[in-house]
Amino acid sequence: xxxxxxxxxxxxxxxxxxxxxxxxxxxxxxxxxxxxxxxxxxxxxxxxxxxxxxxxxxxxxxxxxxxxxxxxxxxxxxxxxxxxxxxxxxxxxxxxxxxxxxxxxxxxxxxxxxxxxxxxxxxxxxxxxxxxxxxxxxxxxxxxxxxxxxxxxxxxxxxxxxxxxxxxxxxxxxxxxxxxxxxxxxxxxxxxxxxxxxxxxxxxxxxxxxxxxxxxxxxxxxxxxxxxxxxxxxxxxxxxxxxxxxxxxxxxxxxxxxxxxxxxxxxxxxxxxxxxxxxxxxxxxxxxxxxxxxxxxxxxxxxxxxxxxxxxxxxxxxxxxxxxxxxxxxxxxxxxxxxxxxxxxxxxxxxxxxxxxxxxxxxxxxxxxxxxxxxxxxxxxxxxxxxxxxxxxxxxxxxxxxxxxxxxxxxxxxxxxxxxxxxxxxxxxxxxxxxxxxxxxxxxxxxxx
Numbered sequence: 001x002x003x004x005x006x007x008x009x010x011x012x013x014x015x016x017x018x019x020x021x022x023x024x025x026x027x028x029x030x031x032x033x034x035x036x037x038x039x040x041x042x043x044x045x046x047x048x049x050x051x052x053x054x055x056x057x058x059x060x061x062x063x064x065x066x067x068x069x070x071x072x073x074x075x076x077x078x079x080x081x082x083x084x085x086x087x088x089x090x091x092x093x094x095x096x097x098x099x100x101x102x103x104x105x106x107x108x109x110x111x112x113x114x115x116x117x118x119x120x121x122x123x124x125x126x127x128x129x130x131x132x133x134x135x136x137x138x139x140x141x142x143x144x145x146x147x148x149x150x151x152x153x154x155x156x157x158x159x160x161x162x163x164x165x166x167x168x169x170x171x172x173x174x175x176x177x178x179x180x181x182x183x184x185x186x187x188x189x190x191x192x193x194x195x196x197x198x199x200x201x202x203x204x205x206x207x208x209x210x211x212x213x214x215x216x217x218x219x220x221x222x223x224x225x226x227x228x229x230x231x232x233x234x235x236x237x238x239x240x241x242x243x244x245x246x247x248x249x250x251x252x253x254x255x256x257x258x259x260x261x262x263x264x265x266x267x268x269x270x271x272x273x274x275x276x277x278x279x280x281x282x283x284x285x286x287x288x289x290x291x292x293x294x295x296x297x298x299x300x301x302x303x304x305x306x307x308x309x310x311x312x313x314x315x316x317x318x319x320x321x322x323x324x325x326x327x328x329x330x331x332x333x334x335x336x337x338x339x340x341x342x343x344x345x346x347x348x349x350x351x352x353x354x355x356x357x358x359x360x361x362x363x364x365x366x367x368x369x370x371x372x373x374x375x376x377x378x379x380x381x382x383x384x385x386x387x388x389x390x391x392x393x394x395x396x397x398x399x400x401x402x403x404x405x406x407x408x409x410x411x412x413x414x415x416x417x418x419x420x421x422x423x424x425x426x427x428x429x430x431x432x433x434x435x436x437x438x439x440x441x442x443x444x445x446x447x448x449x
Contacts, residue, residue, distance in 0.1 A: 035365040036151035036448030037129045043100040044364065046071075046351070047128030049119050049143060050157065051135050054110035055237065055264040058298045059135035059343040063157055064105065065336055066344035067133070070351035073331070074101045081331035082352060085324040085380040090359040091352065097359055108134055110237070112142035119143045123150050129364050130155060132350055135263065135343055137161030137210035144173035151448020153366045155350040158343040160262075160294050161210040162217065165394035167436025171445040172366055174373055174393045176353065176386075177346045178426070180210070181434050183293045183313040184217030186399040186421035188225050190311060195256065195289055197226030202254035204245055204269060206261050207234040214260045216434060218293050230254045235261070235269070242269040246276045255283035258291045266292060267302035274306045295402055298341050300414035307404030307414060314400045316345045316382055317417060325382040339412050349381045353388075367445040385423075391430035393442065399426050 037045075048067045051060035073081045076093030083091050095101050104126040106118025115134060122128040123146075131147050132155040134140045140159035147154035148170040156164055156175040160183070165175045191199075201222060205211040211234070219229050230253050235245055246269070249257055257278060261269050273279070273290060281288040292299075295312035318329045318339035328348060332340040340348075357372035358364050374390035383397040401419040408414050431438045 034447065035367075037123065037127045039099055039129060039364055041099075043102045044096055045126055045128050046101060046103045046354075047106065047119065047122035047126065047131040047133075048103050049106040049108055049115060049122065049131055049133040050347075051110045051139075052105075052107040054108075056110045056135035056158075056262070058302070059158055059263060059296065059341065060108070060133075062298065062341045062344040063133055063135065063347040066332070066340060066348040067103065067351060069332060069335055070348045071101045071103055072335075074351070074355055078335070079327075079331055082324050082328050082348070082381055085327050086352060086356070087379040088356050088360070091355055096355045097362070097364075101355070104128060106133075108136070108139045108143075110136045110139060112138050115139040116142050116146050119146055120150070123147075123152055128152065130354055132354070133157040133347065134159060136208075137164055137213075138208045140164045140175075141168045141209065144168070144170050148172045148443070148446055151366055151446040153354065153369050155354050157347045157350065159210070160214065162213040162434050163209045163436075165392045166213070166432075166434065167440045169392050169394075169436075169440060169442050171370060171393075171442040174350075174353075174370075174388065176350050176388075176395045178313075178315045178397070178399055179394065180213040180217040180293070181428055181432070182399050182426040183214065184221035185426045185428075186313050186401050186419070187218065187291070187293060187311065188221035190401045190419055191222065191291065192225045194311065195286075199227045199256050199286075199289075200230045200254045200284065201227050201256040201258050201291075202230055202249050202252050203232040203258045203260055204242070204249075205232060205234050206265055207236055210262070211260045213434065214293050215258075218258055218260070218291075220434070227256070235265070237265065239265065240268055242272040243276070245269070246272045246278070249273075249278065250276065250281070253284070255286045256289045256291060258293065260293060262294055262296075263299060264302065266299050270303050270306050270310075279306075295415060296342050297339070297412065297415060298343070300404060301411060308406050310404045311418070312402055314402050314415070315342045317342065317400055317402065317415060318345075318412070319415075319417065320382060322382060322384065324380045328382060345382060352381065353378075365447055367447050370445045389430070391442075392435070392440075396423050396427055398423050 108115035292312040361368040361372040
């Protein structure tokens with residue numbers, strides 16, 4: 001086969017394959033219409049890739065509920081939810097640029113390989129023009145890289161690791177959710193005020209990129225205020241019984257346990273810590289304390305009374321009283337019978353932000369959408385004034401510090417907001433060392449053509 005049959009990236013040209021009687025996958029046929037999976041009919045397909053099985057399946061189920069609600073609102077159904085409070089007014093309930101919104105789903109299984117496979121299938125077989133979802137940063141980084149290669153926009157779901165918009169940032173990827181650095185910056189002053197600056201911390205850390213960056217962020221922020229880290233131990237993501245990891249904490253000299261765990265892992269590790277008596281223990285003449293850097297209502301529900309008094313951070317909470325939050329809570333509650341989680345919120349918002357960017361750009365072409373999102377300032381979506389920073393595609397907004405309620409009024413009323421940390425306190429330079437430093441770049445947007 002002659003060298004002229006290949007593009008500079010080594011992808012077979014359409015003519016060469018046609019001559020050989022072969023057919024290009026959908027995402028490689030982009031040059032026929034200018035960009036990957038350009039909608040040609042009266043509908044457009046979005047790909048919702050969520051953990052339907054595995055340790056983060058609760059978050060995945062709530063994400064899918066939120067996506068379905070967003071599609072309903074975009075297509076003119078229901079009460080419109082946040083379309084009514086969004087500062088941008090270009091979405092009118094007629095789909096996206098007049099095209100009805102359809103969707104396909106995949107199961108990430110909270111595994112990077114499975115998530116890439118399901119995302120690839122939605123792009124190649126189902127014609128998805130945008131991929132969104134996930135409740136794991138390892139998954140987010142993997143799928144974001146795939147979307148960059150394929151030439152589609154990736155609107156990340158629940159991903160908290162610095163890496164997603166740090167060292168692994170991509171021009172085709174965007175994150176609304178906050179990150180590990182922001183949690184550390186918001187939590188440290190609250191922890192110092194509550195527990196003092198003379199503390200010894202023991203970290204249990206989920207053994208993947210989210211755990212690493214969360215441990216680094218919390219260690220950095222707490223050590224800067226005087227805390228000492230006495231040990232940090234990695235735990236497998238598949239672990240369900242953490243007893244063997246909790247036992248050594250009692251004799252470590254630590255008086256604070258930091259659980260860099262999420263989802264079912266956090267529920268199990270916190271439960272084991274309580275069973276070992278850590279909540280009632282004394283160490284170094286102080287009450288032993290536990291910190292959960294990243295909280296969710298779903299985790300709090302799973303852990304029950306064990307979360308009482310425990311501090312953490314969260315991206316959003318259904319008890320917020322702003323107009324946008326309450327509109328979303330009302331719509332979600334009427335449809336499903338209970339309030340939404342932070343995972344549901346960020347996924348709903350990402351869907352609206354994508355639809356809005358397409359409409360403002362007047363095109364589904366990924367690079368046009370990216371340009372519309374970069375440097376975009378908006379309000380009315382539940383977190384106050386928010387910026388989608390152009391340099392790293394990270395949203396910047398206020399961060400919530402929460403604590404497990406001592407006297408909850410219902411199974412959903414488990415967390416209370418103790419501080420709304422202003423965005424200025426959690427903002428960092430795009431080349432911050434925790435984000436990969438000067439070497440971290442977005443690269444070039446890919447339309448797939």
